[in-house]
Amino acid sequence: MNAKLDSGVATRPVTRQTFDEVLVPTYAPAAMVPVRASGLDVWDQDGKHYLDFTSGIAVSSLGHCNPVVVEALTRQANTLWHVGNGYTNEPVLRLASALIEATFADRCFFANSGAEANEAALKLARKYAHGKFGPHKSRIVSCYSSFHGRTLFTVSVGGQSKYTEGFEPLPPEINHINYNDIESARAAIGDDVAAVIVEPIQGEGGVIPGDIEFLKTLRELCDKTGALLIFDEVQSGVGRTGTFYDYMNVGVTPDVLTSAKALGNGYPIGAMLTTNEIAQYLAVGSHGTTYGGNPLATSVALAVIEQINQPAFLARVREASSKIVANLEKLAADYPQLFTRPRGKGLLLGLPMADGYKGKSKDYTKVAEKLGLMLLIAGPDVVRLAPALVVSDEQIAEADRIMRQAADAFLAG
Structure with missing residues (x-):
């Protein structure tokens, strides 16, 4: 028998302990609970202020509660929320048109997350290969230490055993090569490969540029074998590396590109971009999603890319990057026992721990958090910085001050 829902449930007091009581324990969140935010400023339940250099794992690139994005969402929320995939809608058509004009692509498919965008890309690759060459062409090649999502297919493609243990049997016909290893790639990519999927800069794998x-x-091997080259730009895309998408930095055009995270600035949306020739293999009924491309998400995403994909905005991202990198270089030089030289691109940066402190990146970020700076990790050995792209010079200086204070406290502790 169902009990009547308490009328006060919406205002019931909750704490970090509530997480341990009511949610499946797939995460180990911080002790503090954020309740309010603006730009790069965050406040917790106790009113304590934090400078956010995570942007929700490279998501809130225009900052929390960006007024232009809030206005776009509010306007659409009062107009049309959802129609289902039996109909199209004006916002999704405008967003698709804008992405096509800004990239190599001719066609877009919208989903709700990066994992779903990658799932769609991998399904498309198999469908294309089977339709054009036959069922023998099925193999997917990815890189070790990559990250492409948490569905069974994408987590298997990811090449990190810690995420697949206990979920066997895994999907077959998936092989992995070493990132940035040309000979490993040449040995693995043959005529039976349907797709090669790669992050142009590995994020979760340690912030390692390709x-x-x-x-x-x-690209050459895919052209030779007829495989599709998929760029996973879920983390690197939408201005994060100083160009609209990172493939524009590296001068290599993929056949398929996936995007999410910053595309919605926190509102769930994912996108798969591809060409006319390839897109035709996902015909009516071959793939779908209930919420993907809904008017709310696509209105938000259009407002996001209209702000980010501007020459002056992207130039400022590169300028901010150079300032942060200079600070991190000096930090590593001043604390050589703790850090080694930073790496990354744009505002996706990694600060590796020195040999004596490998495995301690999370411990360092916890100290920084207590001092009021929110940071990420990229595995146990790398501190990751992914601030909003609108970060100011004053906030860059403040983050540097706190990171130094945290280094002193960490070493003393």
């Missing part, structure tokens, strides 16, 4: 020659070789 070598230009490695990415060019993947």
